[in-house]
Amino acid sequence: MAAITYRNASCIYEGSDKLAVDSLNLDIADGEFVVLVGPSGSGKSTALRMLAGLEDIDEGAIEIGGKDMTGVPSKDRDIAMVFQNYALYPTKTVAENMGFALKLRGVPADERRRKVEEAAKLLDLEPFLDRKPAKLSGGQRQRVAMGRAIVREPQVFCMDEPLSNLDAKLRVQTRTQIAALQRRLGTTTVYVTHDQVEAMTMGDRVAVLRNGKLQQFASPSELYDKPVNEFVAGFIGSPAMNLVKLPVVADGVQVSENSTLDLEREQLTRLNGLSEVTIGIRPEQLEIVDSGGIEVVVDLVEDLGSEAYVYTHAGSGSGVELVARCNPRTAPKLAQTVRLRKHPDGVVHLFHPQTGARI
Template identity: 75%
Template sequence: MAAIAYKQASCVYEGADKLAVDSLDLDIQDGEFIVLVGPSGSGKSTALRMLAGLEEIDGGAIEIGGKNMVGVPSKDRDIAMVFQNYALYPNKTVGENMGFALKMRGVSLEKRQARVAEAARLLDLTEYLDRKPGKLSGGQRQRVAMGRAIVREPQVFCMDEPLSNLDAKLRVQTRTQIAALQRRLGTTTVYVTHDQVEAMTMGDRVAILKDGKLQQFAAPTELYDHPINAFVAGFIGSPAMNLFTVPVVSGGVKIGNSTLPLERAQLTALAASGVDTVTVGLRPEQLAIGESTGEGLSVVVDLVEELGNESYLYAHFGSGDIRGLDGTAASIVARSPHRAPARIGDTITLNKQDGLVYLFHPQTGAKI
C-alpha cells in the first residue's frame, strides 16, 4: 500500500493541439479509494495510464510511496490494472488466469495456489477455479480479473471502467462488491468511470475532470452540496441540477413572471460581482408541485418518469426567454416523493422548497 501524488502532472499526445492532462495536482492518501470521473475526452483514463506507466509523463511528476515514477517502467511500479475488457486467457482455467502473473514471477506452486485460493474465497469464485472463462458470466469474468490483480498484492489498484460491459443490475451489485473488497484489503485504489452515480457511491473522494483540467477534488457529499462551478453542479446529481441564466432584480432573480428571493449574503455577493444576469442552480428535490393558481414557476410538463416510490417531471417554461447553459430554451426537472399528480401537457406551478439556491457567474461558471 502507498500514497500517490500527482504534482503538476501533464500529458500531451503527438499531433494534439492541447494537453490531454493539464497540470494535474492530486494528493491521494494511503488506502483511499479515489474515483476519476468526467465526460468523454476529459483526460481521466489518460491520468490513470500515466500512473500505471502506460503513458509518458510530459510535465510534472507522479509519486507512489514518495518515489518519483517519471521514467520508471510499468512493470517496476508495483501496480495491478483491471480493464474494461477483462483480458483473460480463454485457454486457461480461472485458477490459472488468476495465478499467471505470479507464475511468470517465479513464485512457487504452493504459494500461488494459496494466494489464488484466498482471492477466490474473497470473490466467491472458489467453485469456478477449474472452469474456463468462456463458461462464466460477465460479472464472474470481471471478478476473475479482480482476483488476478488481488493475488499480486500490489501497492496500488488501477481500475479503468471495469463495469462498463455489465448490465445495469449487475453493475450495481458488482460496484458494491468492489467497494467492500477494497475497504477490506485497504489497498490504495484509483478508479476511472464516466458514470457519476458510480463515482458518488464508490469513492472516498472524487476528482472531476474536464478538458484535461481538474475541476474539483472532494468527498461525494461535498461535491453535491458545494460544487465549485456550474460544470460540477450540472455533472454531479441524477437527475442533474437545473441550471438557467436569468436577470438579477431587486431582492433576487427574475425567473419568468416570478421573482426568486435570495439570502442577504447572496445578494451582497451578486452586487460585488457586478453581473446583471446570473446562472441559477436548483436541485430537482428542491422543487415541489404547488397549486396551479399559486405563486411559483409556471411550467409545461414534457415527460413524467414514474419510479414507483417517486417520480420526476421534466418540463419547459411557458416563457421562452429563460436560457440554459448552452443558450437554448431552458428545461427544468422536479422530483415528487409520490406518484406525480400531473400528465404530459399539463401546466403546473413549481415552488421552491427549503435549500440553498446556487449562483454561478454567467461567463466563467465560477460559484458566486
Template identity: 60%
Template structure:
C-alpha cells in the same frame, strides 16, 4: 499500500497542441479509493495510464509511496491494473488465470495456491476455481480479472472502466462488490469511469476532469452540495441540476414572467460579486409543486407547464418548460404518483435556501 501524488503532471501528445492532461494536482491517501470521472476526452484514462507507466509524463511528477515515477518502467511500479476487457486465458481454469502473474514471477506452486485461495475467498470464486472462463458470467469473469490483480499484492490497484461490458443489473452488484473488496483489502485504488453514478457511489473522493484539467476533487457529498463551478454542478446529479442565467432583480432574480425571491444570504453574495446577471442552480428535488389555480398571485413562484412525467414508483420526475418560454426546460423531482399529468400548468417554489450561484461568464461558484 502507498500514497499516490500527481504533482503538476502533464501529457502532451503533439507539440503545441492542447495537453491531454494539463498540470494535474492530486494527493491520494494511502488506502483511499479515488475515482477519476469526466466526459469523453476529459483525460481521465490518460491520467490513469500515466500512473501505470503506459503513457509518458511530459511535465511534473507522479509519485507512488514517495518515489518519483518519471522514467520508471511499468513493471517496476508495483501496481496492478484491471481493464474493461477481462483478457482471460480461455484454455486455463479460473485458478490458473489468477495464479499466472505469480507463476511468471517464479513464485512456488504452494505459495501460488495459497494466494489464489485467499483471493478467491474474498471475491466469492472458491467454487469456480476449476472452471474455464467460458463457463462463467460476465460479472464472474471480471472478478477473476480482479483476483489476478489481488494475488500480486500491489501497492496500488488501477481500474479502467472495468464494468463497461456488463449489463445494468450486473454493474450495480459488481460495483458494490468492488467497493466492499477495496475496503477489506485497504489497498490504494484509482478507478476510472465516465458514469457519474458509479463515481458517486464508489469513491471515498472523486476527481472530476474536463478537457484535461481538474475541475474539483472532493467527497461525493461535497461535489453534490458544493460544486466548484457550473460544469461540476451540471455533470454531477441525475437528472442534472437546473441552471438558469437570469437578471438580478430587487428581491432576487427574474425568471420567465416571474420574480423569484432569494434569501438574504444569496442576495448578499450576488451583491458582493457585483453581478447584474447570475447563473442560478436548483436541483430537481429542491422544488415544491403547486397548481397554477392555487397560486396567490404574489409572483414568488415559477410558472411552468409539464411536458413529460416519468413515474419511477417511489419517485417521479416532471420534465417541464417555463410558461412563457418553451426553450427553457425545468426538471422537478416529486414523490411517486404525484398526480401531475402532461399539459398541467404548475407553480414551482424552491424548498431550500441552499441554492447554487455561479458567475455566468466564468462559471465559478459565487
C-alpha cells in the same frame, strides 16, 4: 500500500497541440479509494495510464509511496491493473489466470495455489477455479480479473472502467462488491469511470476532470452540495441540477414575465452588480404547490416507482426549463399547468454567467 501524488503531471499525445492531461495535482492517501470521473476526452484514462506507466509523463511527476515514478517501467511500479475488457487468457482456467503473474515471478506452486484460493474465497469464485473464461458470465470474468490483481498484493490498484461491459443490474451489484473488497484489503485504489453515479457511490473522494484539467477533488457529498463551478454542478447528480441564466431584479431573478425567484439578501449582496446570473437548484429542492411560485407547463413525467421527476418549461416564451421531484402517486399529467416553488430548506447555487465559477 502507498500514497500517490500527482505533481503538475502533464501528458500530450504525439501530433496533438493540446495536453491530454494538463498540470494535474492530486494527493491520494494510503488506502484511499479515489475515482477519476468526467466526460469522454476529459483525460481520466490518460491520468490513470500515466500512473500505471503506460503513458509517459511529459511534465511534472507522479510519486508512489514517496518515490518519483518518472522513467520507471510499469513492471517495476508494484501496481495491478484491472481493464474494461478483462484481458483473460482463454486457454487457461480461472486458477491459472489468477496465478499467472505469480508464476512469471517464480512463486512456488504451493504458495501460488494458496494465494489464488484466498482471493477466490473473497470473490466467491471457489466453484469456478477449474473453469475457462468462456464458461463464465460477464460478472464472473470481471471478478477473475479482480482476483488476478488481488493475488499480486500490489501497492496500488488501477481500474479502468472495469464495469462498463456489464448490464445495469450486474453493474450495481459488482460495484458494491468492489467497494467492499477494497475496504477489506485497504489497498490504495484509483478507479476511472464516466458514470457519475458510480463515482459518487464508490469513491472516498472523487476527482472531476474536463478537457484534461482538474475541476474539483472532494468527497461525494461536497461535490453534490458545494460544486465549485457550473460544470461540476451540472455533471454531478441524476437528474442533473437545474441550471438557468436569468436576469437579476430587485429581490432575486426573473424567471418569466410574471414570475420571480427570490434570493436571500446575502446572495443578492454577492452578485456585486451583475445584471444576470446562472442559478442552480436540484430537482429535489423544488416542490409543486397550489399557489405562488413559478407557473410551468408539464412536458414529461418520469415515473420511477418510488419517486417521479416532472420535466417542465416556464411560459411566456422565457425558454426556462425546470425538473422537479414529486410523489409519483400525485404526479401531474402531461401538458398540465402547475406551479413550482423552492422547498423551504432548498438551496439556490449561484454561478458567474461568463466564467461559470461559483459566486
